[in-house]
Every structure is written in C-alpha cells, then in structure tokens.
Amino acid sequence: MAVGTAVRLLSVLSAECDELACRVEDMHRFLPDENGASRVSRAELVTAAQDIDFVHQHLSELSRFLMLVAEMTPGDADLDFDWAASNIRLSDLRDRLRGVEASDSESRIRPGELELL
Helix, strand or coil: CCCCCHHHHHHHHHHHHHHHHHHHHHHHHEEEECCCCCCCCCCHHHHHHHHHHHHHHHHHHHHHHHHHHHHHHHCCCCCCCHHHCCCCCCCHHHHHCCCCCCCCCCCCCCCCCCCCC
C-alpha cells in the first residue's frame, strides 16, 4: 500500500510534470523549418508520434490519479496555494489555479505572453 505525505506526492508529481515538459520541449525539433521542409527523417517522425502518444497517456493518467487523490482527500482539508499559484508565469493558468475566472471581454493573450500557434 502506497501511503505518503502530501510533500512526497507533490514532489513526485512535480518531477513527472517536469519530465513531460522536457519531452515536449524536445519535440520542437520535429517542427518544419521556415520553408516548411522537414528537419528530421521519417524514422524520427515515428519517434515523434510515439513521444506524443507517451505524453498524452501520461498526462491522462496523471489527471486520473489526481482526481482519485482529490476524491479521497477530506473535504475540510484547506490548502493555501495562492503563493505557489502567484509564481506561475502563464496568466491564464495562474488565474485558473487561483480559482479566478477570466471574463469573456479579457484578451486570452496578455502583455508579455506570446502565442505562436
């Protein structure tokens, strides 16, 4: 039976998310160059497809795991995570983590943020 502290759980989840972020960062090499030409071989594109599937599966399972942990967490367990959320650089994500809903009139891209695709 795996039982541990919240600190251990959050540390493991942080490491898992960091691993997935590194995999996604590495996928940028699979994007075509400025002329639309592929920078990698067909074999590397197969690897890219496998990496995308890996990230998808892991994010899906991490999401499921977190929901199951949330279901077993006592409803009166208060967590003050405002400070941690305030350190998130992506404003939309930061607002969602803090429980703030963006109004429809707000721009999805705020000054200092960049949306490429």
